[in-house]
Amino acid sequence: AGDVIFIHVTLVPFIKAAGEMKTKPTQQSVAKLREIGITPNIIICRCEHSMNTELRRKISLFCNVPFEGVIEEKDVEHSIYELPLVFQREGLDQLICKLLNMEDRPSDMSKWQDVVRSIVAPHSSVRIGLVGKYVKLNDAYKSITEALYHGCIANDSRMELVKIDSEEIERNGTGVLENLDAILVPGGYGVHGTEGKILAAQYAREHNIPFLGLCLGMQMAVVEYARNVVGLKDANSTEFYSDLKYPVIILLDKDFKPIARVDKKYDHNNSSDSCSPKDGTLRLGTYDCVLKDGSKAKSLYKQDVIHERHRHSYEVNPDYLAQLEKDGNFIVSGISPNGKLVELIELKNHPFFMACQFHPEYQSKPHNPHPLFKAFVSAALANKKK
Incomplete structure (x- = not known):
């Protein structure tokens, strides 16, 4: 008793x-x-x-x-x-x-x-587009949606969330992205809809719209930059294609060496979004991330080392980092303690363009929003006022 x-x-x-x-x-x-x-x-x-x-x-x-x-x-x-x-x-x-x-x-x-006061009577509003592969499922991206609400609460703002099917962008172009204050591209698996995510990242970069990419969203932002800025026109991820000229996203084994994907091309006619790696290592759980001095990420977190939750297998190919960072705009602002794995990227000459390999939404709370979501909503509000 x-x-x-x-x-x-x-x-x-x-x-x-x-x-x-x-x-x-x-x-x-x-x-x-x-x-x-x-x-x-x-x-x-x-x-x-x-x-x-x-x-x-x-x-x-x-x-x-x-x-x-x-x-x-x-x-x-x-x-x-x-x-x-x-x-x-x-x-x-x-x-x-x-x-x-x-x-x-x-x-x-x-x-x-x-x-509650911020929810009931906010002083402003913001229109955020979520470009995903599973937007037709009502409960998909629930943690991300809640984290966005937390960011809005911190900014005393009401959110209008516009869910956009990334395959619709592939079919009809980026017109659906107009009149958004910010764009978020979340994670996912498989090739379906990824070109739409790449187009969303390109639109946000070229139009100076605040952008936040999570997990696969970060990988597609890297692919977009490699293709359209660095000039690696056929850049892509080995999750989708086994024979690539520019594999900027790859599998790494436990010793951080590249692993070949299953020895066949992705079946584009298969509705499944599963694509099993061969001898791949799933990076699951909480890992440390070292933030770069002078970066936007470090100014937001106000820490040297952060701890974030992960669930992914594919990584940014370290062999292409020199080319990506050559122009001084693309910055790897967060990296694993051993210096092998890219955790956070940002664009220096953009109002707010950040993407991370981890899932910050899992550590956000109503009265303690995650720094990335809080800053993302703040950037969206600033963009709206232009």
Whole structure:
């Protein structure tokens, strides 16, 4: 007792035909839990309308939960980030402390209040284009979307997110990118839609539109620069083609030596986005990244070494770095501690053009946005004001 509590989240639906809320689904789900030996201490009731005292007492009685343990979670008006404030008003924090025999100290929710205020009544707005391969799937890029919202909260701004299918750009050109304040190209796998991502990176570079590339998005930005600035017209990634004249993106083994891809060309007629490397090494988890002195990245992070999460196999080919950096515009601003792997790139002569091999979205929080997303939204706002 006092070590563990069970909190059960359940639905209390409103039946329009009956004109009332029904507790039967809650009673049934609690009964099923008891069959496997779990008795809830707290029941959080998701609902469209406010629950009256009679309804709460009914749930308390038939589910054998104290009246104060029946917590209302009514649909919020603006954002899920309103919920911590809702739960505090319901006394959930005090109840949890009581059940766990913990000291109940006053909660400072000022940061959450600031977050909600920025969402409910922002002082500005920004239009950001997300150029991806899976935009038709509603939950795709969820972490990136939330990280962008965090960046908007920090900049007291509302975001209009425009999801753009990268294959549409391949078919119809870059007209869909007009009237955007910034462009983000996320990760992905396989060749499908990659030329659209390359075109998006080129459009952002040539039109001075703030750009942020993540994982594959960074790789395609490197390919674009190699093709259109350095002059390596057939540059591409060995993830898609095994026989390339300019393989600027390649597989590296554990000793950081190039690995040949599976000995066949990518099947363009195959709808699958899988492309398995031969003896490839998946770089998975948190790794250190050393930031370059004087770079925009270092000015944003305000650190010499950062720690970011990764999930990828392909890398920027180190054999082409000298050509990429020759003009002084292309800068490798973040690199692995051994100096072998490119982690961050940026363009010196661009308002904001940054791309990273890692996934910064996984470390972003509503009241502590990731520096890259915060700066990206700030750059988008500056671009809008031009």
